[in-house]
Amino acid sequence: MSSINNPHSYDNVAEVGETRTNAQINTSYVQPSPQITDENTAAIAPVSSFEQSPERMALETYRALQDQVAKLVAIYQDMIIRGASAEEKTGASEALQSARAEMKDYRQICKARYPHRREFFTWQELSAEQDAACNRSRLVENCSSSAERYVSNDLPVLQFVGEPKWHPSKVVHHSVESFLRTFEKELGAINLPAEQYWSHILPKCLNDAQKSWLDHELKYSPSISWPEMRRKILDKYDTPEQKMRAMEAVIRMRQKKNEPTESYVRHYQRRCIETGLDKEPVPMILILLSSLEKSNFALTSVATKFGDLFRGHSLDYMCQYIIDLQLDDKPEQPKRPRDADGYIIPDRHTRPHVRSKKSSGSGPSESRPSPSDTSASQKKSSSLCRYCFTPWFRGHKCEEFFSKNDRKPRNPKPLARHAPL
Known part of the structure; x- marks a missing residue:
């Protein structure tokens, strides 16, 4: 109904200050106007007592078509108000649509022929052109x-x-x-x-x-x-190959020595977002923890804090938690050695100075160095034997060493052989 209340809502053109002709349009009956083309434009144009230019004739013809459409709209509105029959309203509607189509076609022809005339442009076209x-x-x-x-x-x-x-x-x-x-x-x-x-x-x-x-x-x-x-x-x-190469580069990332943990974690997170790996937080969190320079402490902290609940956190949350650990201020914990099956090797097998109780035949006190051994080691560091306190050299042997360890000399004197009785 908005188009009926506003007759010029379909083709609103700019008004000009030129004199309009007295072209009379018969609206006593509703009939569609003849088709307008380039050939019959001059025939439809209003007749003037003096010769007019083609541009002025086209403009006056277009205004006459606008007046015709406005009168047809008024007739259609009057039929609706007085409750005309359906056939009458249908005929008036068809005539109105036909007149509007003819006016639109004529406007397009004139707009292409006279592009400098703003009267043949709608306000939407003028606004778009200005923008x-x-x-x-x-x-x-x-x-x-x-x-x-x-x-x-x-x-x-x-x-x-x-x-x-x-x-x-x-x-x-x-x-x-x-x-x-x-x-x-x-x-x-x-x-x-x-x-x-x-x-x-x-x-x-x-x-x-x-x-x-x-x-x-x-x-x-x-x-x-x-x-x-x-x-x-x-x-x-x-491409898929390029994506896989970028993902591989992220998985192979390792923190460099003396590289700040915060900058490395942020760089790792940005690379994950660029490659789309942030959508898989669990494996990327584990890869991040293992790539840190102090990964042992980070793994222990995350496992102690979250346990299995870390699976429910996003990569961004875990990255911020790792940054808050301040790993740069904590000493690195040595990694405990593991065997071929992945089990941790006990500490007693990793200390070379500790001898087993079965092989030495002595008590557990043998595994700890005595104060005398400590002083002797200090003297040995000054090229003195820790048993006889004489200058030490490679291959040095002394009786004090064998007596202290309750052993016989390595080269004992041969025993005299006796004839069998």
């Missing part, structure tokens, strides 16, 4: 004032893991998603939204083959938006 003109002027102004900023060396290039490095001085991104995020961040830093300026700046970040593909896409979709082009770039270059 486009403002955007073009703003783009030219920003590009002229910001040319030095976005042509700088801070722009990333589309080179990533698994592909040849074509720009030697630029960073190789771990994924295509990483390149797109860096590209958007750099444009935002110089106040150039990617949604408006990506088509002008993105070619500077591509090599010849990549730019050729971009030109082909823009040729068939010149008005494509940045989100759609972003999706196309991911579909084109983010």
